[in-house]
Amino acid sequence: MANNFVFKDSLPVAPLKIAALESCKNLAAKVNDHIVQFRRNDIEELMRRKEDLHYRGYDVDSYLLHCSCPRFGTGEGKAVINESVRGTDVFVMVDVMNYSIPYTVSGYTNHMSPDDHFQDLKRIIGACSATAHRVNVVMPFLYESRQHKRSKRESLDCAMALEELAALGVENIITFDAHDPRVQNAIPLIGFDNFMPTYQFVKALFFHDSNIRIDKEHLMVISPDEGAMNRAVYLANNLGVDMGMFYKRRDYSQVIGGRNPIVAHEFLGSSVEGKTVLIIDDMISSGESMLDTCKELKEHKADKVIVCCTFGLFTNGLEKFDEYYHQGYLDYVITTNLNYRTQELIDREWYLEADMSKYLAAVINSMNHDRSISASLSPTEKIQKLVQKHQNGGYEYFQKLV
DSSP, X not given: OGGGTOOTTOOOSSOXXXXXXXXXXXXXXXXXXXXXXXXXXXXXXXXXXXXXXXXXXXXXXXOBOOEEXXXXXXSOBOOEXXXXXXXXXXXXXXXXXXXXXXXXXXXXEEEOOHHHXXXXXXXXXXXHTTTOSXXXXXOSSOTTTTOOSOOSSOOOHHHHHHHHHHHTTOOEEEEESOSOGGGGGGOTTSEEEEEXXXXXXXXHHHHHOTTOOOSTTTEEEEESSGGGHHHHHHHHHHHTOEEEEEEEEEOTTOOBTTBOXXXXXXXXXXXXTXXXXXXXXXXXXXXXHHHHXXXXXXXXXXXXXXXXXXXXXXXXXXXXXXXXXXXXXXXXXXXXXXXXXXXXXXXXXXXXXXXXXXXXXXXXXXXXXXOOOHHHHOOHHHHHHHXXXXXXXXXXXXXXXX
């Protein structure tokens, strides 16, 4: 393990600090623990090689920055940093989808919205950017990423938000499975890295079902719409299986909830009869479209239907998923732990988690050393090794992954 994280001839660009907002504290704590372990492994490995790591503060018990965003009785907020960040490499972590945090406005209780989280993010950046060596933003769910392009007369929120961060002095933005990563064109002079959780999905899938067969006769990858095609093609090619897709037939004569309603889901692809199908997408919002896709696949006689989504938002609750699970339309759902999830979701028998904390820790550790992250951006080799070990009957191997 140590060899994977030793940076032989490079020191960090500056002492590492992780500024975790309240919305992201649980994930940040896991990331911090992994980085602490990585660096202790580094030191042990370097000592074994009779080398030395002359860097004060490299091996510490925690890299978490003591900071907070309190609010006044009017609902206005501010950022407070309770330790020096002069000369440090700050990674600010925020989960803009965490709706569980309340605050009081003139005696009334509100819950923080994505807009509130983004304002707190800017406050933290503003409190430390003047003296920090570098400020980086870790925003797993990219704020306003679904408003990434302009149609008719409307705001271009995601691009405007990115430009705000650039103007505040942010040098790198780390996000996951952006709805459309081309939005980074709005900020061509700062770093923008978009990571995919494909490897973690495959690992969670193999660990949960060690008997799953990876070949064209037994497995198929499905894109639920045109937007998820690239994700599905990448996974299908890595697994060496076929791919199919659905397209949404909409009624453009009316608008409901700001969108043209979906009339039907039409399937394009070879037969799914008797196969395990993996539906891969970036998010489950209300989940209605995803559930319709699951039902269609079961009606096409698919054996198992497994949903893999980076962000499980479940904005309409879990009851419909319970219903489809008990009716046999859905076998299980895999999402990451990059966004807030209720305990009720975690306890569902149809839910599986793909843990991203170690992966994110490796990304932050690499960036703090200014080392290449290309292997993380395209984890093809790791997926191929995982598939090979699975094909060789590596049940014990997958037990060790946890």
